[in-house]
Amino acid sequence: MKKIAVVGTGYVGLVTGVGLSHIGHEVTCLDIDPVKIDLLQKGRSPIYEESLEPMIQENQKQKRLSFTSEYEDIQDAEIVLIAVGTPQQQDGSANLTYIFQAAERIAKTINHDVTVVVKSTVPVGTCQRLRNYIQDRTPFSIRMVSNPEFLREGNALKDLFEGDRIVIGSGNPEATQQVMEMYSPFDIPMMTTDLASAELIKYASNAFLATKISFINEISSICEKVGANVEAVAKGMGMDRRIGSSFLQAGIGYGGSCFPKDTKALVQMAGNVEHQFDLLESVIHVNNKQQNKLVDQMKERCGSLVGKRITILGLAFKPGTDDLREAPSLVIIDRLLREGALITAYDPAAMPRAKELFPAVTFASNVKEALMGAELAAIVTEWEEIKELPLSHYEESMEEAILFDGRNCYSLEEVMEHNMEYYSVGRPAIGHTKSATLTHKA
Numbered sequence: 001m002k003k004i005a006v007v008g009t010g011y012v013g014l015v016t017g018v019g020l021s022h023i024g025h026e027v028t029c030l031d032i033d034p035v036k037i038d039l040l041q042k043g044r045s046p047i048y049e050e051s052l053e054p055m056i057q058e059n060q061k062q063k064r065l066s067f068t069s070e071y072e073d074i075q076d077a078e079i080v081l082i083a084v085g086t087p088q089q090q091d092g093s094a095n096l097t098y099i100f101q102a103a104e105r106i107a108k109t110i111n112h113d114v115t116v117v118v119k120s121t122v123p124v125g126t127c128q129r130l131r132n133y134i135q136d137r138t139p140f141s142i143r144m145v146s147n148p149e150f151l152r153e154g155n156a157l158k159d160l161f162e163g164d165r166i167v168i169g170s171g172n173p174e175a176t177q178q179v180m181e182m183y184s185p186f187d188i189p190m191m192t193t194d195l196a197s198a199e200l201i202k203y204a205s206n207a208f209l210a211t212k213i214s215f216i217n218e219i220s221s222i223c224e225k226v227g228a229n230v231e232a233v234a235k236g237m238g239m240d241r242r243i244g245s246s247f248l249q250a251g252i253g254y255g256g257s258c259f260p261k262d263t264k265a266l267v268q269m270a271g272n273v274e275h276q277f278d279l280l281e282s283v284i285h286v287n288n289k290q291q292n293k294l295v296d297q298m299k300e301r302c303g304s305l306v307g308k309r310i311t312i313l314g315l316a317f318k319p320g321t322d323d324l325r326e327a328p329s330l331v332i333i334d335r336l337l338r339e340g341a342l343i344t345a346y347d348p349a350a351m352p353r354a355k356e357l358f359p360a361v362t363f364a365s366n367v368k369e370a371l372m373g374a375e376l377a378a379i380v381t382e383w384e385e386i387k388e389l390p391l392s393h394y395e396e397s398m399e400e401a402i403l404f405d406g407r408n409c410y411s412l413e414e415v416m417e418h419n420m421e422y423y424s425v426g427r428p429a430i431g432h433t434k435s436a437t438l439t440h441k442a
């Protein structure tokens with residue numbers, strides 16, 4: 001059992017801190033936001049993540065997990081994890097203000113030699129700079145480790161307990177050993193490397209996954225032109241174990257707090273060492289194009305969208321989260337409003353935030369209410385309750401069922417049994433009338 005401090009109770013810090021306490025460590029999570037800490041001290045989670053809140057409460061009860069906003073409370077920690085945000089700046093680079101602020105406070109607080117583990121996603125070279133920065137401000141010895149996180153929102157606890165790998169980068173064998181011991185109850189393969197390689201593994205992994213998504217989305221556009229079905233193409237590709245079937249789901253592009261930010265940051269980082277990362281720039285460009293796809297399809301189908309009653313189903317960047325950061329829904333709604341459409345939207349988790357962002361949108365309390373009287377409907381996020389909605393509901397609730405499915409939720413066979421027009425991604429359009437002007441044919 002180790003005494004661990006986690007600085008930053010955002011997504012990564014909180015999930016990691018709670019998980020480490022759950023396997024028996026004594027964990028203190030620190031955040032400079034007193035409101036957040038107050039909530040956490042009462043056993044409430046500020047983020048939406050399945051099973052997290054009961055796990056917080058259980059470990060608080062066992063006295064293994066505590067929350068504070070005072071740096072003095074973490075001065076005895078053997079290992080300090082830094083998990084503060086590194087938000088994106090205008091030019092795509094990461095803002096390191098918070099991480100250096102945390103480093104300064106840690107340097108002032110600790111009263112013994114300590115291992116500092118950086119979990120925040122930081123540009124290559126930052127961990128070394130941070131080590132020097134803290135070392136210059138304390139008489140105690142600082143051992144630095146880069147330990148990137150690979151947690152998916154909505155699956156974060158599962159990813160923490162059953163992840164594919166734990167990457168531990170450090171030039172210090174003692175620190176590497178200490179962090180390996182900290183994680184050993186998880187029974188996950190660990191790989192050890194140097195600081196810079198560990199930092200780059202995180203960016204390279206996310207950039208590669210984003211590349212897979214943009215690749216299949218480009219293939220989906222070709223499918224539409226030649227009358228092929230992208231689901232079949234992805235399945236056939238994925239059966240080759242060298243390619244693998246995951247992250248080949250065509251759709252309206254990736255969003256969230258990681259892929260858009262990390263891909264742009266890697267392009268920027270490459271530029272700093274005079275390497276133009278053409279491939280990744282295209283991946284980003286394709287994703288921007290893809291996020292506009294549904295509106296392009298609607299315009300092609302209807303011409304003008306002025307005054308059209310359009311229902312948007314799903315707002316979060318993916319199911320299982322209330323996160324709207326870089327969500328395709330933001331691009332879609334923004335553009336539809338500019339086109340003069342009248343929008344009704346529904347999402348099981350993300351509406352409180354969406355209401356603040358889009359005062360001009362009407363929000364419905366369930367899918368059926370959202371569809372009532374709509375002229376066009378669009379599936380933007382594939383929540384279970386949205387993708388399992390019987391197609392008859394579209395027929396019953398809409399004047400004329402016209403559905404734009406940005407997540408390919410329904411099989412074409414099923415759609416063909418209904419009286420509706422159906423446009424999806426990388427698959428033939430179904431049931432479109434002669435007046436429909438979409439170029440690809442059923």
Ligand code: UDX
Nearest residue numbers: 149150151152153247248249253254255256258317318
């Ligand atoms: C991602 C990484 O998976 C995780 O390892 C990293 O630490 C943080 O970034 P997350 O942002 O939570 O996690 O979402 P993820 O489930 O990976 O999905 C990202 C986006 O890609 C979503 O918008 C999703 O809709 C999209 N996606 C994913 C596709 O469009 N097609 C796919 O086949 C898979």
